[in-house]
Each structure stands twice: as structure tokens, then as C-alpha cells.
Amino acid sequence: MIARTVRSEWVKLRSLRSTWYTLACLFGTGVGITSLATGQVAGQYGDLSEAERLAWDPTARGLIVYIVAQLVFGVLGTLVVTSEFATGLVQSSLAVTPHRTRLLAAKVVVAAVVAVVAGQVLMFVSFLVGQALIAGQGVPSARLGDPGVLSAVMGGGLYLAAIALLAIGLGTLMRATAGALTTLVGIVFLVPGMAGLFPAWFQGLLDFWPSQGGAAIFATVPDPAHPHPWLNLGGMCLGIAAVLVAAFVVFERRDV
Incomplete structure (x- = not known):
């Protein structure tokens, strides 16, 4: 039964023009940002001190596209649920699949598969283009084949997929594209940017925060602040899982 629901959700997602526009924007913007970030590094590298050259991380430079890509993945994840709330199609979906948990689970599965594939492709393309430049x-x-590089590239794809799942959770809780995206922007940009203003007890959470500790996975040069990038990414994923659990509970209990 779940397989049929997943197949139905896939048909709905691929039939949306916004899905393909979003993916086209993702890869077009990704290649452009990678080219800008890596196209003029010769002068920058020449000005670095010896210690700074030892800390030079071309992998992280080539994957810097994630800063913008996470917003595009957020749009993709949000639209998986909010597009149906906006058009009222969610009523038809529930009439066909009254089991709400199954319906939302199917949306999560479809979005996760699309996000993982798109994220991995984007990371590999960005890495190869960036390193060539x-x-x-x-x-x-x-x-x-260099130490830590493949781990950073593949971990980056998983990071972006996790952001898409976070967007699904936010979209389900808020039922509005604008509200979900505004909240996502606050999470990935505003909170890390204001990290120094938060009390000491909150600082530990930043080790697992998107664009903060969670983003340590993109680096190959050890960061004393985040020495265990996969642990940081895992903590971020646990937090996103908690948001999804809340989304399932609310979707099951709330009137549409």
C-alpha cells in the first residue's frame, strides 16, 4: 500500500513545473557560484602566509555552493507539502489516502530520494568544476582520492538532503510556503550569524546547527571548533528528525 502512495506522490512531484524549475535553478546557480568562488583564487592564494597555506582547503572552496543550494533545497522540500495546501489538493489526497501518516511518509520518501540524488550530483559537479578551475x-x-575528500563531497549531498527534509517538516507545521521559507532562512542564516549574542547554554547546540557545526562536513582540513564533522552532521540530522516527528503528530491531529 505504501508503495502505491509513494508512486502517486512521485507522479505529483514530477508533474509540477516548479519542481523542474527549482532543479534547473539549482544546477545553473550551482555551477555559476562554483565558478565565481574558484575562478580567481590564484591571487588570493599568493597572498596567504605559510601557515594559511597549510590550512588551504580547495575541497571546501569547491563546495561553497552549499550556502545558496540549501535554500533551493528548502524551496523544493517546502513545495512538496505547501503546494497542496495552497491549491486545496490536500483534500483530494486525503480522500484517496485517508491514512495521514502514510501520506506524509510517502511525501518524505519521495522528497528524500530526489534530494539525495540531486544533492550528490550537485556536490560532485561542483567539486569537479571547482578543482579544474x-x-x-x-x-x-x-x-x-585524497584523504577526506570523498567523505566531504558525499557528506555535503547528505547535508543538503537533510535541509530538504527540514523544509518538509516546517512546511507541514506551517502549511504556508512563505512562512516555512522564512523560518528556514532564519535557521540557516540568521541564527548562525547572531551566534555570539546567544547565552552560553545555547552555544552547544550550534555544534549541530545548519550552516554552523553541521556544515563542518564540507571541510577536509580539521577544524578545532568542530573536530568530528560526521558527529556534527549526525546531531543536525537528529534535530531535523525531531522536527519531522512533530510534523507527523500535527498532521495527524490537525484539521486540514
């Missing part, structure tokens, strides 16, 4: 300027670049 860096190497072409005579600056030390990275290869997939």
Missing part, C-alpha cells in the same frame, strides 16, 4: 591557475587542488 583551481588547478588551471597553478594553485593546489584536490582529487576525489
Whole structure:
């Protein structure tokens, strides 16, 4: 039964023009930002001190596209649920699949698969384009076989997929695209930007926060502030799982 619901949700997602526009924007913007971030690094690298050159991380530079990409994934995840609330189609979906948990689970599965595939492809493309541009300027670049590189690239894809799932949770809780995206922007940009203003007890949470500790997965040079990037990413995913659980509970109990 769940397989049929998943198949139905996939048909709905792929039939939305906004889905393809969002993915096209994702890859077009991704390649553009990667080119901008890595196209002029020769002068920057030449000005670095010896200690700064030892900390040079071409992998992180090539994957910097995640800063914007996480918003695009947020749009994709939000639209999976809020598009139906906006059009009233959710009533038809519930008439066909009255089991609300199954319906939302199918949406999560479809969005997760699309986000994982798109995220991994974006990370590999950005890495390869970025390293080609860096190497072409005579600056030390990275290869997939170098220590920690493949882990950073694949971890980056998982990070973006997790952001898409966070957006699904927020979209389900708020039932509005604008509200969900505004909240997501606050989570990934506003909170990390104001980190120094929060009390000491909150600082520990930032080790697992999107765009903060969770984003340590993109680096290959050890960061003393986040020495265990997979632990940081895992903590972020647990927090997102909690948001999804809340979304399931609310969707099950609230009138549509």
C-alpha cells in the first residue's frame, strides 16, 4: 500500500513545473557560484602566509555552493507539502489516502530520494568544476582520492538532503510556503550569524546547527571548533528528525 502512495506522490512531484524549475535553478546557480568562488583564487592564494597555506582547503572552496543550494533545497522540500495546501489538493489526497501518516511518509520518501540524488550530483559537479578551475591557475587542488575528500563531497549531498527534509517538516507545521521559507532562512542564516549574542547554554547546540557545526562536513582540513564533522552532521540530522516527528503528530491531529 505504501508503495502505491509513494508512486502517486512521485507522479505529483514530477508533474509540477516548479519542481523542474527549482532543479534547473539549482544546477545553473550551482555551477555559476562554483565558478565565481574558484575562478580567481590564484591571487588570493599568493597572498596567504605559510601557515594559511597549510590550512588551504580547495575541497571546501569547491563546495561553497552549499550556502545558496540549501535554500533551493528548502524551496523544493517546502513545495512538496505547501503546494497542496495552497491549491486545496490536500483534500483530494486525503480522500484517496485517508491514512495521514502514510501520506506524509510517502511525501518524505519521495522528497528524500530526489534530494539525495540531486544533492550528490550537485556536490560532485561542483567539486569537479571547482578543482579544474583551481588547478588551471597553478594553485593546489584536490582529487576525489585524497584523504577526506570523498567523505566531504558525499557528506555535503547528505547535508543538503537533510535541509530538504527540514523544509518538509516546517512546511507541514506551517502549511504556508512563505512562512516555512522564512523560518528556514532564519535557521540557516540568521541564527548562525547572531551566534555570539546567544547565552552560553545555547552555544552547544550550534555544534549541530545548519550552516554552523553541521556544515563542518564540507571541510577536509580539521577544524578545532568542530573536530568530528560526521558527529556534527549526525546531531543536525537528529534535530531535523525531531522536527519531522512533530510534523507527523500535527498532521495527524490537525484539521486540514
